[in-house]
Amino acid sequence: METHKKIYYENFLARCKKSKDKLKQFIKTRQENILRCYAGTIELDIDPADIIVVDACFIIELFLTNFYETENHKNDYILRSPWLRKAVEQDLILFENQLPYSLLQELYHDFAVPVSRSFQPSKEVQEQTHSSTNDFLCCLPCSWRIPCNEHSIEIDEAKSADDEAEPADYDPLLELTFEFFKDYNKGKSVKNRVKPKHFTDLVRNFLCPDKKMDCEHNSAPVKNIYDAKKLRASGVKFRALKDGPLIIEKDEATKCKFNLACFRNMDLKLTPFCVKDETECVVRNIMALEQFSYPDKPYICNYFLLMDQLVDTVDDVNLLVGNKVIHNTLGSNEAVAKLVNRLCEQIMDDKSCYFDICEQLNMHYENFWNRHVATLKRVYFKDLWTGSSTVLGVVVLVFSVIGTIKSLMS
Secondary structure, three states: OHHHHHHHHHHHHHHHOOOHHHHHHHHHOOHHHHHOOOOOOOOOOOOHHHHHHHHHHHHHHHHHHHHHOHHHHHHOOOOOOHHHHHHHHHHHHOHHHOOOHHHHHHHHHHHHOOOOOEEOOOHHHHHHHHHHHHHHHOOOOOOOOOOOOOOOEEOOOHHHHHHHHOOOOOOHHHHHHHHHOHHHOOOOOHHHOOOOOOHHHHHHHHHOOOOOOOOOOOOOOOOOOOOHHHHHHOOEEEEEOOOOOOOEEEEEEEOOOOOOHHHEEEEEEEOOEEEOOOHHHHHHHHHHHHHHHOOOOOHHHHHHHHHHHHOOOHHHHHHHHHOOOEEEOOOOHHHHHHHHHHHOOOOOOOOOOOHHHHHHHHHHHHOHHHHHHHHHHHHHOOOHHHHHHHHHHHHHHHHHHHHHHHHHHO
16 A cells, blocks of 8 residues: 555646655644644654655545546546445544644645646656556456556536635635545535544544534433333334434423323434444544543544443344334344444543433333333234224223123112
8 A cells, every 4th residue: 555655646746746855845844743743752763754745645646536537536546446445545534544634734725726727647657556556456356457548637627617606715625525535424514614633533523413412511421221122111212313413312292281101202313323344443433532632522422322321232233223223234233232332442431411311211211100001002002903902802891891780780
């Protein structure tokens, strides 16, 4: 991968028509501020500026290629291979791999924006790409060989007209970034004026609710609540919200003024959570970020801490999958149960925006009438035929009792 980073670096140099020395000098003037973003002392055998400039140029060139060269993706080593693109995507989300987004913004603004609308890699770079790709493909029997022909980047000329209408704070790099990480985006728009610190922070922003949630009102952590199967047995219904930021809501309604258990409903609404192969890696990195940078807004940690309480066994997963709260692409519900229980290891939960919901769930389950009325509904009124039979049986019983009483009285 280091070889391909350098190829993208060379392509970026060709695109912006700048020398390596000028790019390195750009990084050098900001190196102290960049290194200050990382914890501890960084000791390297080579100049940090050499690493930073290659990584930063690689990222911007990758984003530009992904956004503008859709027709030439088949000639790009990373973008033509879905599994490799996904691997690079995950690597860019890793918390320890982050470059400050402000650095990428400056680099893009100073070097990538004022370039020609048409870009064609030099012959030397094309030959290097072709040679490097062939060397790499010999280890990948399932990949196909595509000749690395000359190609050019043609950016839609209409874009220039649109740029004039953009607001003053419009960030063109953010649009490229949104496009690259679109699989994680839950309906957020560039117009929301997101200001990420880095890519991990951006993905967290995708998953966070739009409205501010109160984590300060209740400083206590999430209390142990009963698992999904037990809560369902007490009458709690699990419902899936529309796909979007991760959030949990409660809806409790009483259908009569006497507040009887048989007329009381409680719904727990959760944003659907899709479990994929990369889920653990992405979520754990976002949770690590929240532990360090957002201790007062641990929205993602709170969501999965509550999910961890709901899921104890595979039966709980079966219930949530059946209610479309969890989408399982792993194949095994048991694997999902283990993954959910593993996500919150070593995560501190000093406060939770779902504290009140947890309290009310526990109170609902511990209410004697809620559990037994729910059992009655589940056993005797689970469907139309069972309910009809129950009603008919009660009617027959009532008439039998009345007949018996009349016989005794006569």
